[in-house]
Amino acid sequence: xxxxxxLGSHVSxxxxxxxxxxxxxxxxxxxxxxxxxQYPNQGLQLLLKYTSAATLVKGINGFEAEFKKSETSFHxxxxxxxxxxxxxxxxxxxxxxxxxKVTFGTGTKLQVIx
Amino acid sequence: GAVVSQHPSWVICKSGTSxxxxxxxxxxxxxxxxxxxxxxxxxxxxxxxxxEGSKATYEQGVEKDKFLINHASLTLSTLTVTSxxxxxxxxxxxxxRDRERGNHNEQFFGxxxxxxxx
Numbered sequence: 001x002x003x004x005x006x007l008g009s010h011v012s013x014x015x016x017x018x019x020x021x022x023x024x025x026x027x028x029x030x031x032x033x034x035x036x037x038q039y040p041n042q043g044l045q046l047l048l049k050y051t052s053a054a055t056l057v058k059g060i061n062g063f064e065a066e067f068k069k070s071e072t073s074f075h076x077x078x079x080x081x082x083x084x085x086x087x088x089x090x091x092x093x094x095x096x097x098x099x100x101k102v103t104f105g106t107g108t109k110l111q112v113i114x
Numbered sequence: 115g116a117v118v119s120q121h122p123s124w125v126i127c128k129s130g131t132s133x134x135x136x137x138x139x140x141x142x143x144x145x146x147x148x149x150x151x152x153x154x155x156x157x158x159x160x161x162x163x164x165x166e167g168s169k170a171t172y173e174q175g176v177e178k179d180k181f182l183i184n185h186a187s188l189t190l191s192t193l194t195v196t197s198x199x200x201x202x203x204x205x206x207x208x209x210x211r212d213r214e215r216g217n218h219n220e221q222f223f224g225x226x227x228x229x230x231x232x
Contacts, residue, residue: 106156
């Protein structure tokens, strides 16, 4: 069984400030972890993924996330927020190995204040 | 690469009619496609997993006779909402798993279909 908890359904940051979106996971086996972004009325786009290689994962648009097994966390960060980062972000988990079901978190809406 | 399209992007229909939504992988072969439903300001709810050439696997609580899924080829899956009612109004999103990259469980998502049942 696996689950994902995203702390904070809404996060507001000023343009240029650090973005930190929190994700904690639960998995009975080694996990794969994902961050997706969704813009209004669109599907989801993969930002980055952890698949048991490097624990610090770099993704698109300047985002990165660090897998911390001891904390069961996979928080998403970006040093400097842009207005275009405003969107909904979903953390997701699957068991490691191929062809596993993916479980999504409830999402965090990021607001960027000019 | 890894583009998934959905058609239509939005549809309005009368209660009692059926609506078909197509999901296509444009530049890769998808052995597995997934159908999700997303309510406003909520996460994605997996409805069913569709494997090419076999019957779809539905999640608990999803009526398979109401949400018919067909995955006839490696690039096309369809979801038909039969006898639609207003409570079926939602945003339906499909995703596909690349046959060549399935080992990482990465899914590529379509842009979604907004269904409104009057």
